[in-house]
Amino acid sequence: MSSPHELIWHACNNGDCVQVAKLDDRVLIRDSKSADGAVLRFSTQEWESFVEAVKRGRFDGI
Template structure:
């Protein structure tokens, strides 16, 4: 992981888990938003989003713009 990525990485306690049918993701919202697959563990890959990108995604989910199921 790059030095920048290490500085930005939230502490383990900052991640919150969400599960649906046995599949889980973990999300940490700080200055940026970090998303990871809970099965990969703390050293697994992380997707990074700006706060505005995350807020747009959440708004789209709430508006039903994604087909789930």
């Protein structure tokens, strides 16, 4: 298994956001300002459900 430091992390353009990486059947999330901090792990299905909810506006106004 790769460590979080060996993964390819994808982030927004300004660097003040979360970063996302894929590891096997998991999606990893971390704070771009704290690369050595906590890493959240989600199944691919959990991540896809979250992305769909965002697209449908589920979190608008939070």
